[in-house]
Amino acid sequence: MLVEKVDQMMEWSSRRSVIRMNGDKFRRFVKAPPRNYSVIVMFTALQPQRQCSVCRQANEEYQVLANSWRYSSAFCNKLFFTVVDYDEGADVFQQVTVWIYPSTPPSNRPPLRSLHPQSPHFHVHSCLSASIRVFRPPNYSGTIALALLVSLVGGLLYLRRNNLEFIYNKTGWAMAALCVVFAMTSGQMWNHIRGPPYAHKNPQNGQVSYIHGSSQAQFVAESHIILLLNAAITMGMVLLNEAATSKGDVGKRRRPKCCTAAFLLYLLVNW
Structure with a gap:
């Protein structure tokens, strides 16, 4: 019986570092x-309808810890991650009286609240006398993005090597600078x-909140709103400046710009 259980756990672990368990598997391979x-064991809720963004983040860190154990030289049939x-x-949640997720509660210890793999590492070391060296897989997305950007800029300069007047275009540089400013001031x-999540939906009444109630946090939608407001303010001020400095027919050039700028600023004041 014991040999069969160990062989089955090793087979599952060879396929996937973290073994998914239901009630029957938990009672047979963990409790019995x-x-x-x-x-x-990590208790979590990963289904989309649960809308637990913290669970997904904790699961990623838990996968890092499990993979570090699975591919380490100390890996054996004495420890499994589920x-x-x-x-x-x-x-199973009712059986072990766990109602806070994500958590990895060992006996007589509170649920794990940290999302860093070093925290469950210390749980393993203190409760099971087993030490795991965490290996985080390298992230090449930033390097690839930088290489693509350099290649794109280099290719553009090569194709237009005989006409580089666009480099001295003040309007283009101003637009690029404004994009950076909008991104930074909006909290991107x-x-x-x-x-953070894009917005928050109240599970009781279904109301969606796009503005966070705390001054220490924000939603993605909130940063988008701030970005649009900053862009509208800038557009209104640019139109007012152009209307004031433009020459020619007053009715055809200045009036539409002034009206558009006044409308934008009016919306921002009332917001």
């Missing part, structure tokens, strides 16, 4: 004796670092 191996999804094993860098 005999068992001479240790099991790390996951129980609420929609696949709600009875914060979104890139923190990875």
Whole structure:
């Protein structure tokens, strides 16, 4: 019986670093004796209808830890990483009295709240006397994006090597500078670092919130709104400046620009 359980766990682990379990598998391979191996279990909710963005982030970090163990030289049949999804094993949540997810609660310890793989690493070391060296896979997306950008700019300059007057185009440089300013002032860098959701839907009444209630956080939709407001302010000021400095027929050139600028600024004031 024990040999069959270990062989089955090793077979699943060879296919996937994190073994997915339902209620039957959990009771047979984790709770039921005999068992001479240790099991790390993450309780989570990964189905899209649960709208748990933190669960996806925690699952990615949990995968990093499991892969580090699976491909390390110390890998053996004494430790396995598993996951129980609420929609696949709600009875397991009731059995172990876990109602906070994502979590990896060992015995007599509180649920794990950190999303960094070093935190479950310390849980493993302190509870099971097993040390795992975390290896995070390299991310080449930034290098590839930079190489593509350099190649694109280099190819453009090569194709237009006989006519490089566009480099001295003030309007183009101004538009590029404004795009950078809009992106930075609207919080796009914060979104890139923190990875917030686009909006929040209240599960009780279904109301969607695009503005975060705290001054310490924001949604992606909120940064888009700020970006559009900043762009509208800039457009209104540019139109007012052009209307003031333009020459020629006043009715044909200045009046439409002034009206458009006044309309934009009026909308921003009332917002």
